[in-house]
Amino acid sequence: MNNVIYIPVLGMPEIKANDDIVQLVLDCLLKQNETILENDILVITQKIVSKAENRTVDINSITSTIEANELALSLNKDPKLVQLILNESQSIVKLDLKRGIIITENKIGHISANAGIDFSNVKGKTNATLLPENPDKSAKLIHKNLLNKLDVKNIGVIISDTFGRPWRIGQTNISIGSFGIDPFENYINNEDMYGEKLNSTNICIVDELAGGAEILMKKTLNVPIVIVRGLSYKFSSKGSSEILRDKEKDLFR
Amino acid sequence: MNNVIYIPVLGMPEIKANDDIVQLVLDCLLKQNETILENDILVITQKIVSKAENRTVDINSITSTIEANELALSLNKDPKLVQLILNESQSIVKLDLKRGIIITENKIGHISANAGIDFSNVKGKTNATLLPENPDKSAKLIHKNLLNKLDVKNIGVIISDTFGRPWRIGQTNISIGSFGIDPFENYINNEDMYGEKLNSTNICIVDELAGGAEILMKKTLNVPIVIVRGLSYKFSSKGSSEILRDKEKDLFR
Incomplete structure:
Protein backbone atom coordinates (compact mmCIF):
# COMPACT_ATOMS: atom_id res chain seq x y z
CA MET A 1 0.00 0.00 0.00
CA ASN A 2 1.54 3.27 -1.17
CA ASN A 3 0.86 6.84 -0.17
CA VAL A 4 -1.97 8.46 -2.10
CA ILE A 5 -1.49 12.07 -3.18
CA TYR A 6 -4.21 14.64 -3.94
CA ILE A 7 -2.89 17.31 -6.34
CA PRO A 8 -4.95 20.47 -6.95
CA VAL A 9 -4.99 21.82 -10.51
CA LEU A 10 -4.27 25.52 -10.12
CA GLY A 11 -5.14 28.53 -12.26
CA MET A 12 -8.03 27.10 -14.28
CA PRO A 13 -9.63 29.92 -16.30
CA GLU A 14 -13.34 30.72 -16.31
CA ILE A 15 -15.01 27.91 -18.29
CA LYS A 16 -17.28 28.86 -21.19
CA ALA A 17 -19.64 26.75 -23.31
CA ASN A 18 -17.77 24.26 -25.53
CA ASP A 19 -14.41 24.80 -23.81
CA ASP A 20 -12.03 21.84 -23.92
CA ILE A 21 -11.61 21.15 -20.19
CA VAL A 22 -8.90 18.51 -20.76
CA GLN A 23 -6.71 20.88 -22.79
CA LEU A 24 -7.14 23.61 -20.17
CA VAL A 25 -6.13 21.18 -17.42
CA LEU A 26 -3.01 20.12 -19.33
CA ASP A 27 -2.08 23.79 -19.90
CA CYS A 28 -2.47 24.53 -16.18
CA LEU A 29 -0.46 21.46 -15.15
CA LEU A 30 2.40 22.47 -17.45
CA LYS A 31 2.68 25.77 -15.56
CA GLN A 32 2.77 24.00 -12.18
CA ASN A 33 5.33 21.43 -13.39
CA GLU A 34 2.83 18.61 -13.16
CA THR A 35 1.27 16.21 -15.61
CA ILE A 36 -1.26 13.38 -15.64
CA LEU A 37 0.16 9.89 -15.20
CA GLU A 38 -1.11 6.37 -15.89
CA ASN A 39 -3.95 5.47 -13.51
CA ASP A 40 -4.32 8.94 -12.07
CA ILE A 41 -7.88 9.82 -11.17
CA LEU A 42 -9.31 13.23 -12.07
CA VAL A 43 -12.04 14.53 -9.79
CA ILE A 44 -13.83 17.34 -11.62
CA THR A 45 -16.49 19.50 -10.03
CA GLN A 46 -19.87 19.48 -11.78
CA LYS A 47 -19.72 23.27 -12.05
CA ILE A 48 -17.15 23.43 -14.84
CA VAL A 49 -18.58 20.42 -16.71
CA SER A 50 -21.99 22.10 -16.68
CA LYS A 51 -20.49 25.36 -17.92
CA ALA A 52 -18.60 23.60 -20.74
CA GLU A 53 -21.80 21.75 -21.69
CA ASN A 54 -23.76 25.01 -21.70
CA ARG A 55 -25.95 23.81 -18.82
CA THR A 56 -26.36 27.29 -17.37
CA ILE A 117 -29.26 23.87 -9.24
CA ASP A 118 -26.48 26.13 -8.01
CA PHE A 119 -25.98 29.90 -8.14
CA SER A 120 -22.51 29.92 -6.54
CA ASN A 121 -19.39 30.51 -8.62
CA VAL A 122 -21.44 31.44 -11.68
CA LYS A 123 -21.05 34.89 -13.22
CA GLY A 124 -24.14 37.09 -12.80
CA LYS A 125 -26.49 37.10 -9.81
CA THR A 126 -29.37 35.46 -11.68
CA ASN A 127 -27.35 32.76 -13.46
CA ALA A 128 -27.25 29.18 -12.20
CA THR A 129 -25.73 25.91 -13.35
CA LEU A 130 -27.86 22.80 -13.84
CA LEU A 131 -26.30 19.35 -13.49
CA PRO A 132 -24.93 17.79 -16.68
CA GLU A 133 -27.74 15.90 -18.46
CA ASN A 134 -25.80 12.62 -18.32
CA PRO A 135 -22.77 12.93 -16.03
CA ASP A 136 -21.55 9.36 -16.73
CA LYS A 137 -21.50 10.21 -20.43
CA SER A 138 -19.70 13.49 -19.66
CA ALA A 139 -17.09 11.52 -17.69
CA LYS A 140 -16.70 9.04 -20.55
CA LEU A 141 -16.12 11.86 -23.06
CA ILE A 142 -13.50 13.49 -20.81
CA HIS A 143 -11.86 10.05 -20.38
CA LYS A 144 -11.71 9.59 -24.18
CA ASN A 145 -10.29 13.09 -24.64
CA LEU A 146 -7.63 12.41 -21.97
CA LEU A 147 -6.57 9.15 -23.62
CA ASN A 148 -6.36 10.88 -27.00
CA LYS A 149 -4.03 13.53 -25.65
CA LEU A 150 -1.91 11.43 -23.27
CA ASP A 151 0.18 8.31 -23.73
CA VAL A 152 -1.64 6.31 -21.05
CA LYS A 153 -3.93 3.27 -20.95
CA ASN A 154 -6.35 4.51 -18.32
CA ILE A 155 -7.32 7.54 -16.28
CA GLY A 156 -10.21 7.45 -13.82
CA VAL A 157 -12.67 10.32 -14.24
CA ILE A 158 -15.09 11.36 -11.49
CA ILE A 159 -17.56 14.24 -11.74
CA SER A 160 -18.44 15.50 -8.26
CA ASP A 161 -21.05 17.63 -6.59
CA THR A 162 -21.71 18.74 -3.04
CA PHE A 163 -24.81 17.15 -1.48
CA GLY A 164 -26.42 17.34 1.94
CA ARG A 165 -27.28 14.19 3.91
CA PRO A 166 -30.15 13.14 6.14
CA TRP A 167 -29.21 12.81 9.82
CA ARG A 168 -25.88 14.61 9.43
CA ILE A 169 -25.20 18.34 9.36
CA GLY A 170 -23.04 19.72 6.56
CA GLN A 171 -22.51 18.66 3.00
CA THR A 172 -19.97 16.32 1.45
CA ASN A 173 -18.78 15.89 -2.10
CA ILE A 174 -20.03 12.78 -3.89
CA SER A 175 -19.77 11.41 -7.40
CA ILE A 176 -22.62 12.12 -9.83
CA GLY A 177 -20.74 10.69 -12.80
CA SER A 178 -17.67 8.57 -13.49
CA PHE A 179 -15.84 6.46 -16.05
CA GLY A 180 -12.73 4.27 -16.07
CA ILE A 181 -12.89 3.41 -12.36
CA ASP A 182 -15.19 0.87 -10.73
CA PRO A 183 -17.50 2.91 -8.45
CA PHE A 184 -17.26 0.18 -5.79
CA GLU A 185 -14.61 -1.81 -4.00
CA ASN A 186 -16.58 -4.91 -3.21
CA TYR A 187 -15.37 -7.13 -0.38
CA ILE A 188 -18.43 -9.38 -0.27
CA ASN A 189 -17.21 -12.99 0.06
CA ASN A 190 -13.64 -11.78 0.63
CA GLU A 191 -12.02 -12.78 3.90
CA ASP A 192 -11.12 -10.44 6.71
CA MET A 193 -7.74 -10.57 8.48
CA TYR A 194 -8.97 -13.54 10.54
CA GLY A 195 -10.20 -15.52 7.53
CA GLU A 196 -13.88 -14.75 8.18
CA LYS A 197 -16.12 -13.91 5.23
CA LEU A 198 -17.12 -10.25 4.86
CA ASN A 199 -20.85 -10.32 4.26
CA SER A 200 -21.90 -6.87 3.24
CA THR A 201 -18.87 -4.65 2.73
CA ASN A 202 -19.15 -2.84 -0.59
CA ILE A 203 -17.35 0.48 -0.39
CA CYS A 204 -18.41 3.30 -2.71
CA ILE A 205 -14.90 4.53 -3.47
CA VAL A 206 -15.87 7.13 -6.08
CA ASP A 207 -17.94 8.95 -3.44
CA GLU A 208 -15.00 8.72 -1.01
CA LEU A 209 -12.57 10.04 -3.64
CA ALA A 210 -14.93 12.91 -4.47
CA GLY A 211 -15.06 13.74 -0.74
CA GLY A 212 -11.28 13.56 -0.36
CA ALA A 213 -10.84 15.85 -3.37
CA GLU A 214 -13.34 18.43 -2.11
CA ILE A 215 -11.06 19.36 0.74
CA LEU A 216 -8.63 20.82 -1.79
CA MET A 217 -11.31 22.44 -3.91
CA LYS A 218 -12.18 25.23 -1.48
CA LYS A 219 -15.46 26.81 -2.54
CA THR A 220 -14.14 30.36 -2.55
CA LEU A 221 -10.98 29.60 -4.53
CA ASN A 222 -10.71 28.39 -8.05
CA VAL A 223 -9.76 24.71 -7.78
CA PRO A 224 -12.34 22.82 -9.81
CA ILE A 225 -10.13 19.77 -10.46
CA VAL A 226 -8.02 17.56 -8.21
CA ILE A 227 -5.78 14.70 -9.37
CA VAL A 228 -5.59 11.60 -7.14
CA ARG A 229 -2.37 9.65 -7.64
CA GLY A 230 -1.05 6.37 -6.24
CA LEU A 231 -4.26 4.40 -5.89
CA SER A 232 -4.63 1.00 -7.48
CA TYR A 233 -8.19 0.47 -8.64
CA LYS A 234 -10.21 -1.62 -11.07
CA PHE A 235 -11.02 -0.27 -14.52
CA SER A 236 -14.71 -0.17 -15.26
CA SER A 237 -16.90 1.22 -17.99
CA LYS A 238 -19.74 1.38 -15.45
CA GLY A 239 -20.58 4.82 -14.15
CA SER A 240 -21.90 6.42 -10.98
CA SER A 241 -25.50 5.78 -12.04
CA GLU A 242 -24.77 2.32 -10.57
CA ILE A 243 -24.73 3.95 -7.12
CA LEU A 244 -28.40 4.94 -7.28
CA ARG A 245 -30.52 2.65 -5.13
CA ASP A 246 -33.83 1.41 -6.54
CA LYS A 247 -36.81 3.00 -4.82
CA GLU A 248 -38.08 -0.49 -3.96
CA LYS A 249 -34.90 -1.22 -1.99
CA ASP A 250 -34.78 2.15 -0.31
CA LEU A 251 -36.04 2.33 3.27
CA PHE A 252 -36.21 6.10 3.29
CA ARG A 253 -38.52 6.75 0.34
CA MET B 1 -2.98 25.20 -1.92
CA ASN B 2 -0.51 22.33 -1.47
CA ASN B 3 -0.76 18.66 -2.30
CA VAL B 4 -2.37 16.57 0.41
CA ILE B 5 -0.84 13.18 1.15
CA TYR B 6 -2.56 10.14 2.68
CA ILE B 7 0.00 7.88 4.39
CA PRO B 8 -1.04 4.40 5.55
CA VAL B 9 0.41 3.20 8.87
CA LEU B 10 1.69 -0.30 8.11
CA GLY B 11 2.21 -3.33 10.33
CA MET B 12 -0.05 -2.44 13.25
CA PRO B 13 -0.28 -5.44 15.58
CA GLU B 14 -3.53 -6.98 16.83
CA ILE B 15 -4.93 -4.50 19.38
CA LYS B 16 -5.84 -5.79 22.86
CA ALA B 17 -7.70 -4.11 25.71
CA ASN B 18 -5.74 -1.21 27.24
CA ASP B 19 -3.13 -1.12 24.46
CA ASP B 20 -1.50 2.26 23.86
CA ILE B 21 -2.52 2.87 20.23
CA VAL B 22 -0.39 6.02 19.95
CA GLN B 23 2.80 4.23 21.01
CA LEU B 24 2.07 1.38 18.62
CA VAL B 25 1.58 3.86 15.76
CA LEU B 26 4.86 5.59 16.53
CA ASP B 27 6.66 2.21 16.63
CA CYS B 28 5.20 1.27 13.23
CA LEU B 29 6.06 4.64 11.68
CA LEU B 30 9.67 4.33 12.84
CA LYS B 31 9.95 1.10 10.84
CA GLN B 32 8.54 2.72 7.71
CA ASN B 33 10.80 5.78 8.07
CA GLU B 34 7.85 8.02 8.80
CA THR B 35 6.74 10.15 11.73
CA ILE B 36 3.87 12.40 12.72
CA LEU B 37 4.31 16.10 11.93
CA GLU B 38 2.68 19.30 13.15
CA ASN B 39 -0.93 19.55 11.90
CA ASP B 40 -1.03 15.99 10.57
CA ILE B 41 -4.45 14.39 10.90
CA LEU B 42 -4.76 10.80 12.11
CA VAL B 43 -7.78 8.89 10.85
CA ILE B 44 -8.24 5.85 13.09
CA THR B 45 -10.78 3.14 12.42
CA GLN B 46 -13.30 2.54 15.21
CA LYS B 47 -12.30 -1.12 15.26
CA ILE B 48 -8.97 -0.67 17.03
CA VAL B 49 -10.24 2.06 19.37
CA SER B 50 -13.07 -0.27 20.44
CA LYS B 51 -10.60 -3.12 20.98
CA ALA B 52 -8.26 -0.92 23.05
CA GLU B 53 -11.23 0.29 25.10
CA ASN B 54 -12.39 -3.29 25.66
CA ARG B 55 -15.62 -2.64 23.75
CA THR B 56 -15.79 -6.18 22.42
CA ILE B 117 -21.92 -3.74 15.87
CA ASP B 118 -19.32 -5.43 13.70
CA PHE B 119 -18.05 -9.00 13.52
CA SER B 120 -15.41 -8.36 10.82
CA ASN B 121 -11.70 -8.25 11.69
CA VAL B 122 -12.37 -9.47 15.24
CA LYS B 123 -10.79 -12.70 16.45
CA GLY B 124 -13.33 -15.48 17.02
CA LYS B 125 -16.49 -16.08 15.00
CA THR B 126 -18.85 -15.00 17.79
CA ASN B 127 -16.93 -11.89 18.87
CA ALA B 128 -17.99 -8.40 17.77
CA THR B 129 -16.86 -4.86 18.46
CA LEU B 130 -19.27 -2.24 19.75
CA LEU B 131 -18.65 1.43 19.00
CA PRO B 132 -16.63 3.36 21.60
CA GLU B 133 -18.97 4.71 24.29
CA ASN B 134 -17.91 8.30 23.62
CA PRO B 135 -15.84 8.53 20.40
CA ASP B 136 -15.20 12.29 20.79
CA LYS B 137 -13.72 11.60 24.23
CA SER B 138 -11.67 8.74 22.77
CA ALA B 139 -10.34 11.11 20.09
CA LYS B 140 -9.51 13.73 22.74
CA LEU B 141 -7.55 11.17 24.79
CA ILE B 142 -5.58 10.02 21.73
CA HIS B 143 -4.92 13.70 20.90
CA LYS B 144 -3.59 14.33 24.42
CA ASN B 145 -1.42 11.20 24.26
CA LEU B 146 -0.02 12.31 20.87
CA LEU B 147 0.84 15.77 22.17
CA ASN B 148 2.54 14.25 25.22
CA LYS B 149 4.76 12.07 23.04
CA LEU B 150 5.49 14.48 20.19
CA ASP B 151 6.92 17.98 20.01
CA VAL B 152 3.92 19.44 18.19
CA LYS B 153 1.19 21.95 18.99
CA ASN B 154 -1.69 20.16 17.27
CA ILE B 155 -2.66 16.93 15.60
CA GLY B 156 -6.16 16.33 14.28
CA VAL B 157 -7.70 13.04 15.39
CA ILE B 158 -10.65 11.44 13.60
CA ILE B 159 -12.25 8.13 14.57
CA SER B 160 -13.98 6.60 11.57
CA ASP B 161 -16.54 3.93 10.80
CA THR B 162 -18.13 2.58 7.64
CA PHE B 163 -21.82 3.46 7.30
CA GLY B 164 -24.43 2.84 4.63
CA ARG B 165 -26.50 5.67 3.18
CA PRO B 166 -30.11 6.04 2.11
CA TRP B 167 -30.60 6.43 -1.66
CA ARG B 168 -27.04 5.36 -2.49
CA ILE B 169 -25.63 1.84 -2.78
CA GLY B 170 -22.41 1.00 -0.95
CA GLN B 171 -20.92 2.27 2.25
CA THR B 172 -18.54 5.13 2.92
CA ASN B 173 -16.32 5.93 5.87
CA ILE B 174 -17.50 8.78 8.08
CA SER B 175 -16.32 10.31 11.35
CA ILE B 176 -17.97 9.12 14.57
CA GLY B 177 -15.53 11.01 16.79
CA SER B 178 -12.90 13.72 16.46
CA PHE B 179 -10.78 16.26 18.31
CA GLY B 180 -8.35 19.03 17.35
CA ILE B 181 -9.93 19.69 13.96
CA ASP B 182 -13.12 21.66 13.28
CA PRO B 183 -15.59 19.12 11.85
CA PHE B 184 -16.83 21.74 9.39
CA GLU B 185 -15.42 24.16 6.89
CA ASN B 186 -18.11 26.77 6.91
CA TYR B 187 -18.42 29.10 3.94
CA ILE B 188 -21.72 30.67 4.96
CA ASN B 189 -21.43 34.46 4.36
CA ASN B 190 -18.10 33.98 2.58
CA GLU B 191 -17.91 35.16 -1.01
CA ASP B 192 -17.55 32.94 -4.05
CA MET B 193 -15.09 33.70 -6.85
CA TYR B 194 -17.51 36.28 -8.26
CA GLY B 195 -18.02 38.08 -4.96
CA GLU B 196 -21.47 36.56 -4.35
CA LYS B 197 -22.36 35.38 -0.84
CA LEU B 198 -22.42 31.63 -0.28
CA ASN B 199 -25.66 30.98 1.55
CA SER B 200 -25.56 27.42 2.75
CA THR B 201 -22.17 25.84 2.11
CA ASN B 202 -20.93 24.13 5.25
CA ILE B 203 -18.69 21.23 4.33
CA CYS B 204 -18.31 18.34 6.76
CA ILE B 205 -14.57 17.87 6.24
CA VAL B 206 -14.05 15.22 8.93
CA ASP B 207 -16.49 12.94 7.08
CA GLU B 208 -14.66 13.66 3.82
CA LEU B 209 -11.27 12.95 5.41
CA ALA B 210 -12.58 9.69 6.88
CA GLY B 211 -13.79 8.72 3.40
CA GLY B 212 -10.50 9.64 1.76
CA ALA B 213 -8.60 7.60 4.36
CA GLU B 214 -10.81 4.52 3.94
CA ILE B 215 -9.49 3.97 0.44
CA LEU B 216 -6.10 3.12 1.96
CA MET B 217 -7.52 1.07 4.83
CA LYS B 218 -8.61 -1.92 2.74
CA LYS B 219 -10.96 -4.05 4.77
CA THR B 220 -9.04 -7.27 4.24
CA LEU B 221 -5.60 -5.87 5.05
CA ASN B 222 -4.36 -4.47 8.29
CA VAL B 223 -4.32 -0.71 7.82
CA PRO B 224 -6.38 0.71 10.68
CA ILE B 225 -4.74 4.16 10.64
CA VAL B 226 -4.00 6.67 7.89
CA ILE B 227 -2.14 9.97 8.31
CA VAL B 228 -3.35 12.95 6.27
CA ARG B 229 -0.61 15.54 5.70
CA GLY B 230 -0.54 18.95 4.06
CA LEU B 231 -4.00 20.24 4.89
CA SER B 232 -4.49 23.56 6.64
CA TYR B 233 -7.47 23.40 8.97
CA LYS B 234 -8.91 25.12 12.01
CA PHE B 235 -8.22 23.75 15.49
CA SER B 236 -11.35 22.92 17.42
CA SER B 237 -12.16 21.22 20.68
CA LYS B 238 -15.58 20.41 19.24
CA GLY B 239 -16.11 16.83 18.20
CA SER B 240 -18.06 14.89 15.61
CA SER B 241 -21.13 14.83 17.86
CA GLU B 242 -21.66 18.31 16.37
CA ILE B 243 -22.47 16.61 13.06
CA LEU B 244 -25.59 14.91 14.41
CA ARG B 245 -28.73 16.65 13.20
CA ASP B 246 -31.54 17.23 15.69
CA LYS B 247 -34.54 15.02 15.05
CA GLU B 248 -36.70 18.16 14.78
CA LYS B 249 -34.60 19.46 11.89
CA ASP B 250 -34.40 16.10 10.13
CA LEU B 251 -36.73 15.56 7.19
CA PHE B 252 -36.14 11.82 7.12
CA ARG B 253 -37.13 10.81 10.65
Missing part, protein backbone atom coordinates in the same frame (compact mmCIF):
# COMPACT_ATOMS: atom_id res chain seq x y z
CA VAL A 57 -29.57 29.24 -17.16
CA ASP A 58 -30.65 32.76 -16.27
CA ILE A 59 -33.43 32.32 -13.71
CA ASN A 60 -35.20 35.34 -15.26
CA SER A 61 -35.75 33.35 -18.46
CA ILE A 62 -38.00 30.86 -16.62
CA THR A 63 -41.79 31.11 -16.81
CA SER A 64 -43.47 29.45 -13.85
CA THR A 65 -46.63 27.36 -14.09
CA ILE A 66 -49.59 27.53 -11.71
CA GLU A 67 -48.30 24.37 -9.97
CA ALA A 68 -44.89 25.99 -9.36
CA ASN A 69 -46.50 29.25 -8.23
CA GLU A 70 -48.62 27.47 -5.64
CA LEU A 71 -45.69 25.39 -4.37
CA ALA A 72 -43.48 28.50 -4.27
CA LEU A 73 -46.10 30.33 -2.20
CA SER A 74 -46.33 27.55 0.39
CA LEU A 75 -42.51 27.25 0.51
CA ASN A 76 -41.95 31.03 0.50
CA LYS A 77 -39.54 30.56 -2.41
CA ASP A 78 -39.03 32.26 -5.81
CA PRO A 79 -41.59 30.72 -8.25
CA LYS A 80 -39.02 30.77 -11.08
CA LEU A 81 -36.57 28.75 -8.95
CA VAL A 82 -39.30 26.29 -7.96
CA GLN A 83 -40.22 25.88 -11.63
CA LEU A 84 -36.58 25.25 -12.53
CA ILE A 85 -36.30 22.64 -9.74
CA LEU A 86 -39.44 20.89 -11.04
CA ASN A 87 -38.11 21.02 -14.61
CA GLU A 88 -34.94 19.24 -13.50
CA SER A 89 -36.71 16.62 -11.35
CA GLN A 90 -38.72 13.46 -11.83
CA SER A 91 -40.33 13.51 -8.36
CA ILE A 92 -40.56 15.42 -5.10
CA VAL A 93 -39.13 13.31 -2.25
CA LYS A 94 -39.76 15.66 0.68
CA LEU A 95 -40.94 19.20 1.41
CA ASP A 96 -40.29 21.34 4.47
CA LEU A 97 -42.76 24.21 4.12
CA LYS A 98 -41.53 26.00 7.24
CA ARG A 99 -37.92 26.13 6.13
CA GLY A 100 -38.59 26.33 2.38
CA ILE A 101 -36.71 23.12 1.64
CA ILE A 102 -37.53 21.03 -1.41
CA ILE A 103 -35.83 17.64 -1.84
CA THR A 104 -36.30 16.01 -5.23
CA GLU A 105 -35.12 13.07 -7.26
CA ASN A 106 -33.62 14.77 -10.27
CA LYS A 107 -33.93 13.49 -13.83
CA ILE A 108 -30.71 11.46 -13.46
CA GLY A 109 -31.95 9.86 -10.22
CA HIS A 110 -29.88 11.72 -7.63
CA ILE A 111 -31.72 12.90 -4.53
CA SER A 112 -30.82 16.34 -3.22
CA ALA A 113 -32.09 19.78 -2.31
CA ASN A 114 -32.93 22.04 -5.28
CA ALA A 115 -32.13 19.35 -7.91
CA GLY A 116 -28.48 20.37 -7.93
CA VAL B 57 -18.41 -8.74 23.23
CA ASP B 58 -19.02 -12.44 22.64
CA ILE B 59 -22.52 -12.68 21.19
CA ASN B 60 -23.01 -15.92 23.16
CA SER B 61 -22.82 -13.95 26.42
CA ILE B 62 -26.02 -12.04 25.54
CA THR B 63 -29.39 -13.03 27.01
CA SER B 64 -32.28 -11.87 24.87
CA THR B 65 -35.51 -10.42 26.25
CA ILE B 66 -39.01 -11.27 24.99
CA GLU B 67 -39.04 -7.98 23.03
CA ALA B 68 -35.81 -8.92 21.25
CA ASN B 69 -37.02 -12.48 20.62
CA GLU B 70 -40.20 -11.24 18.95
CA LEU B 71 -38.36 -8.68 16.84
CA ALA B 72 -35.75 -11.30 15.90
CA LEU B 73 -38.48 -13.67 14.78
CA SER B 74 -40.11 -11.11 12.50
CA LEU B 75 -36.71 -10.05 11.11
CA ASN B 76 -35.44 -13.63 10.80
CA LYS B 77 -32.34 -12.58 12.73
CA ASP B 78 -30.36 -14.01 15.68
CA PRO B 79 -32.20 -12.93 18.90
CA LYS B 80 -28.88 -12.37 20.68
CA LEU B 81 -27.74 -9.99 17.92
CA VAL B 82 -31.08 -8.15 18.00
CA GLN B 83 -30.75 -7.81 21.78
CA LEU B 84 -27.25 -6.42 21.41
CA ILE B 85 -28.45 -3.92 18.79
CA LEU B 86 -31.24 -2.79 21.12
CA ASN B 87 -28.80 -2.52 24.02
CA GLU B 88 -26.61 -0.18 21.97
CA SER B 89 -29.50 1.95 20.65
CA GLN B 90 -31.82 4.66 21.90
CA SER B 91 -34.45 4.17 19.19
CA ILE B 92 -35.41 2.14 16.13
CA VAL B 93 -35.48 4.39 13.05
CA LYS B 94 -36.58 1.85 10.42
CA LEU B 95 -37.20 -1.87 10.01
CA ASP B 96 -37.23 -3.95 6.84
CA LEU B 97 -38.79 -7.24 7.90
CA LYS B 98 -38.35 -8.87 4.47
CA ARG B 99 -34.62 -8.24 4.30
CA GLY B 100 -33.93 -8.41 8.05
CA ILE B 101 -32.60 -4.87 8.23
CA ILE B 102 -32.74 -2.88 11.44
CA ILE B 103 -31.70 0.79 11.38
CA THR B 104 -31.32 2.42 14.78
CA GLU B 105 -30.15 5.61 16.40
CA ASN B 106 -27.39 4.36 18.64
CA LYS B 107 -26.71 5.66 22.14
CA ILE B 108 -24.29 8.29 20.77
CA GLY B 109 -26.87 9.48 18.21
CA HIS B 110 -25.46 7.98 15.01
CA ILE B 111 -27.98 6.34 12.68
CA SER B 112 -26.89 3.11 11.01
CA ALA B 113 -27.68 -0.54 10.47
CA ASN B 114 -26.99 -2.81 13.46
CA ALA B 115 -25.92 0.06 15.76
CA GLY B 116 -22.34 -0.20 14.49
